[in-house]
Amino acid sequence: MLTCTVDTQFGRLTLREEAGALVSVSWGSAAREDASELLQRASLQVSEYDQGARQQFDLPVRIRGSAFQRAVCDAICAIPFGDTCTYGDIARALGVPAQAVGQACGANPIPIIIPCHRVMGAKGLTGFSGVGGVETKVALLRHEGAAGLLI
Structure with missing residues (x-):
């Protein structure tokens, strides 16, 4: 699983990617930082949301669950x-x-x-x-x- 951390006014967020889709966002720091096109895009979109410049996310997500x-x-x-x-x-x-x-x-x-x-x-x-x-x-x-x- 790939991870990156984004600082926002709502706290530090860790984004996790698996197989080309976001699978989780959690509060706190990642144990390690990875680079991928999706994590870079997701980090940018979260930062834009935080700054009031984005209202919708355009990211692939995968919900593990029913x-x-x-x-x-x-x-x-x-x-x-x-x-x-x-x-x-x-x-x-x-x-x-x-x-x-x-x-x-x-x-x-x-x-x-x-x-x-x-x-x-x-x-x-x-x-x-x-x-x-x-x-x-x-x-x-x-x-x-x-x-x-x-x-």
Whole structure:
């Protein structure tokens, strides 16, 4: 697995590539740094997002997990920059319980690029699996000017 680290206002992020696709984004430093065309492109796109110059990512990703996990990630990717939706919205679209969607969001292996921070609870903000928890989620939503942000 190839890795690189990108410093952002949301913390240091480690991007991991396997077989030509991003497979994870996590907070913290990589044990080693690798170079690849995809990691360079991903690093640039994350930096552009961080600087407010990018609203969408154009990167190949691979979700390891069930068809359900991939369906939830696809639904999350469809949420436009600056918007939010609820776990219930996604659940209704997929015909599954909202709690299952919440668990799948929490298991998202590629946060920010698959923007699970845009998914809210029925009554507003909920947890976030990234470092800093809900505070990081709020920072990401503010960065995007999310209209549905309830604080």
